[in-house]
Amino acid sequence: MSGEVxxxxxxxxLTLGIxxxxxxxxxxxxxxxxxxxxxxAGYWFVVTFWQxxxxxxxxxxxxxxxxxxxxxRIDYHWIYLIGGFFGVLMILRLVPKIGxxxxxxxxFIVGTTAGLQFTxxxxxxxxxxxxxxxxxxxxxxxxxxxxxxxIIVVGTFTGLIYFFFSKEHKGAFGGAARVGVxxxxxxxxxxxxxxxxxxxxLLIGRMDYLFTDWLKLIK
Amino acid sequence: xxxxxxxxxxxIVGITMIIAHFIPPFNILKNLFEDWFFIIAAFAIYLGxxxxxxxxxxxxxxxxxxxxxxLVVILGFxxxxxxxxxxxxxxxxxxxxxxFYYLYMHLYYPLSATMFALLAFFVASASYRAFRARNIExxxxxxxxxxxxxxxxxxxxxxxxxxxxxxxxxADWIMDFPQTAGQRAIMIGIALGVVSSALRxxxxxxxxxxxxx
Amino acid sequence: MDEITNQExxxxxxxxxxIDRRIIFLFIIIAVSVPLFFKTSLEIPVSPVVQGVYxxxxxxxxxxxxxxxxxxxxxxxxxxxPMAESFFRHCFRNNLKVIIMxxxxxGPIQANMALDKVFKELKEEEKTVKIPQYGIDYVNLxxxxxxxxxxxxxxxxxxxxYPADAKGTPLSEIPLMQGVRNYDNVDLILNLSAGxxxxxxxxxxxxxxxxxxxxxxxxxxxAPSMYPYVQTGQLTGVLGGMKGGAEYELAxxxxxxxxxxxxxxxxxxxxxxxxxxxxxxxxxxMRKKKTS
Numbered sequence: 001m002s003g004e005v006x007x008x009x010x011x012x013x014l015t016l017g018i019x020x021x022x023x024x025x026x027x028x029x030x031x032x033x034x035x036x037x038x039x040x041a042g043y044w045f046v047v048t049f050w051q052x053x054x055x056x057x058x059x060x061x062x063x064x065x066x067x068x069x070x071x072x073r074i075d076y077h078w079i080y081l082i083g084g085f086f087g088v089l090m091i092l093r094l095v096p097k098i099g100x101x102x103x104x105x106x107x108f109i110v111g112t113t114a115g116l117q118f119t120x121x122x123x124x125x126x127x128x129x130x131x132x133x134x135x136x137x138x139x140x141x142x143x144x145x146x147x148x149x150x151i152i153v154v155g156t157f158t159g160l161i162y163f164f165f166s167k168e169h170k171g172a173f174g175g176a177a178r179v180g181v182x183x184x185x186x187x188x189x190x191x192x193x194x195x196x197x198x199x200x201x202l203l204i205g206r207m208d209y210l211f212t213d214w215l216k217l218i219k
Numbered sequence: 220x221x222x223x224x225x226x227x228x229x230x231i232v233g234i235t236m237i238i239a240h241f242i243p244p245f246n247i248l249k250n251l252f253e254d255w256f257f258i259i260a261a262f263a264i265y266l267g268x269x270x271x272x273x274x275x276x277x278x279x280x281x282x283x284x285x286x287x288x289x290l291v292v293i294l295g296f297x298x299x300x301x302x303x304x305x306x307x308x309x310x311x312x313x314x315x316x317x318x319f320y321y322l323y324m325h326l327y328y329p330l331s332a333t334m335f336a337l338l339a340f341f342v343a344s345a346s347y348r349a350f351r352a353r354n355i356e357x358x359x360x361x362x363x364x365x366x367x368x369x370x371x372x373x374x375x376x377x378x379x380x381x382x383x384x385x386x387x388x389x390a391d392w393i394m395d396f397p398q399t400a401g402q403r404a405i406m407i408g409i410a411l412g413v414v415s416s417a418l419r420x421x422x423x424x425x426x427x428x429x430x431x432x
Numbered sequence: 433m434d435e436i437t438n439q440e441x442x443x444x445x446x447x448x449x450x451i452d453r454r455i456i457f458l459f460i461i462i463a464v465s466v467p468l469f470f471k472t473s474l475e476i477p478v479s480p481v482v483q484g485v486y487x488x489x490x491x492x493x494x495x496x497x498x499x500x501x502x503x504x505x506x507x508x509x510x511x512x513x514p515m516a517e518s519f520f521r522h523c524f525r526n527n528l529k530v531i532i533m534x535x536x537x538x539g540p541i542q543a544n545m546a547l548d549k550v551f552k553e554l555k556e557e558e559k560t561v562k563i564p565q566y567g568i569d570y571v572n573l574x575x576x577x578x579x580x581x582x583x584x585x586x587x588x589x590x591x592x593x594y595p596a597d598a599k600g601t602p603l604s605e606i607p608l609m610q611g612v613r614n615y616d617n618v619d620l621i622l623n624l625s626a627g628x629x630x631x632x633x634x635x636x637x638x639x640x641x642x643x644x645x646x647x648x649x650x651x652x653x654x655a656p657s658m659y660p661y662v663q664t665g666q667l668t669g670v671l672g673g674m675k676g677g678a679e680y681e682l683a684x685x686x687x688x689x690x691x692x693x694x695x696x697x698x699x700x701x702x703x704x705x706x707x708x709x710x711x712x713x714x715x716x717x718m719r720k721k722k723t724s
Binding site for chain 2: 003007008010011012014015018019021022030031032033034035036037038039040041042043044045046047048049050052053054055056057079080082083084086087088090091093094100102103104105106107108109110111112114115116117118119121122124125126129130132133149151152153154155156157158159160162163180181182183184185186187188189190192193194195196197199200202203205206209
Binding site: 246250253256257260261264309310313314315320327328331332333335339340342343344346347348350351352361365368369371372373374376380384386388391394395398399402403407 | 449455456457459460464473474476478479480481497505506507508509510538540541544545548574576577578579581584585588592598599600656659660663674680694695697698699700701702703704705707708711712715
């Protein structure tokens with residue numbers, strides 16, 4: 001029996017283990033689930049080590065150390081030690097007495113993310129979307145485009161009105177918010193339909209694996 | 220120290236990242252901060268993993284409920300970690316043919332894919348039990364979902380081919396216009412929320428990440 | 433007699449609504465599995481958003497460089513792997529140079545799997561066609577941690593995020609990467625995305641900052657969120673879920689996995705729609721009885 005065949009059998013058995021939950025919770029499912037958790041953690045550990053830690057941290061420090069030893073000069077790559085210092089502070093979260101030091105690393109992460117997202121969300125998801133909504137409301141000779149543009153403008157505008165909670169939703173404002181809700185409901189319906197599509201696709205993939213790769217009932 | 224240093228750090232880093240967008244010379248600092256961000260992100264992953272191992276080791280040691288499965292977690296972790304670090308050719312550890320690749324294909328991949336595939340069943344069950352046209356809004360949601368589910372697969376074409384693929388074209392139209400409008404409203408709302416949250420964090424008005432002590 | 437009939441009807445609808453969910457699960461398994469055994473050729477019209485992706489690649493002259501970012505894991509393989517294979521088929525057919533990378537750790541592995549399959553096809557079906565060579569026709573840069581920061585840095589200099597490829601070879605020693613400094617030297621970016629980081633981050637940090645052309649393949653869950661980007665032109669097109677992948681395969685005139693799965697998809701959707709209809713009929717019937 002080749003390694004590949006054994007591997008497929010292991011994969012199929014674990015797949016059935018997870019599916020067994022559909023009947024009821026059982027030790028076979030719990031074993032498969034626990035194995036998944038452990039394997040996932042190990043996977044991330046190995047990938048982060050080889051794909052990030054070694055090339056970005058270790059290699060840079062090795063470069064600087066080499067410069068110091070062979071040429072006797074201090075290279076700018078030593079600055080990566082500061083990043084490593086913050087990284088170690090993050091790990092200290094596991095030590096109760098000095099775990100508060102991890103907040104410094106967290107503050108760095110939060111600050112970087114906040115600064116990056118401030119400009120990007122404002123431009124890509126804010127301003128550009130507003131620009132995309134400014135469409136001609138009447139396109140001469142093209143009824144389809146006219147209706148489409150009207151829907152885009154009215155739908156976006158009323159949807160935004162709905163999210164404005166500083167004013168009570170009554171009267172004309174409330175009516176506009178109601179229309180906004182309808183557009184949001186259409187959006188949620190579309191998202192539901194696509195979610196069903198997505199989940200079914202995943203299940204199709206697994207059943208195909210069982211019938212094609214494992215049982216070889218389908219060529 | 221415990222709260223002031225994080226707040227000052229956040230402010231300096233956040234402001235630098237924003238200013239660099241408008242004043243290019245600040246990109247040198249921005250790049251440096253991003254490099255450190257990479258390193259800290261990697262250590263954050265290690266923190267999560269170490270915590271997971273600690274929790275399961277604790278469970279095992281104290282023989283808590285379902286402790287054998289804690290052992291399975293630790294053994295699974297050790298198996299793939301040892302093979303990935305020492306027996307898979309170093310940086311080429313993900314290449315086809317390595318032991319790590321074998322474990323990825325026959326352990327990680329089936330488990331991960333099947334976990335997500337379970338959702339298909341629960342979506343079907345939830346649709347049957349809870350998806351009701353109780354009012355106008357729910358009916359609109361239901362109709363949109365219906366047209367999309369039927370129109371975006373070949374049965375829509377089979378049923379409405381004689382009408383020029385009306386179902387498929389309706390599904391496309393819904394996605395291009397009303398769905399886009401609703402989605403855009405949500406997008407702009409989220410963008411404004413992110414911008415205000417980012418400002419609050421940078422200016423020190425939002426302090427939950429600094430902890431309660 | 434009428435009272436007994438009314439009681440029986442009420443019991444039937446109540447029973448229907450409180451059916452054991454395992455019976456529903458069984459219906460779903462049958463709906464998904466049985467169609468897999470039938471090989472059918474399906475008519476699937478290509479939608480404009482998918483045509484946009486096809487045209488973006490088709491219109492590139494031979495020798496153009498395409499950056500493909502694999503931002504998904506095995507959980508999304510049924511939807512995105514067929515798209516990945518189609519992208520490779522299309523790019524290699526048109527003699528485009530492919531630069532592979534991933535913002536998810538599993539991404540580059542998925543890329544290798546797709547490449548294996550496409551190369552196998554090329555060897556079996558088109559024996560006279562040159563098999564793409566690593567370092568000349570394609571390169572795999574691997575995965576880098578950092579999410580959107582990676583995208584941002586690559587806009588200035590690829591080497592800042594990827595000093596070497598996945599095998600450790602410095603980029604300066606790879607023929608394909610000669611003259612490729614940043615996005616200015618890439619003609620198109622294709623993104624296969626299952627979540628964060630993904631297409632949204634590519635739009636925010638690559639398209640809107642460095643003005644590159646971007647087309648995407650997304651899981652069906654994400655696809656509705658991408659339509660506003662298509663409408664503004666930030667995305668040239670999007671392949672949404674398995675249906676999008678199937679349409680793209682047909683546009684390429686190379687029906688493959690995604691098309692073969694569509695019959696199962698269609699039957700499964702039909703079953704779910706029937707369940708929803710049944711549930712609503714039961715709900716309204718019982719509500720009518722309560723009010724009367």
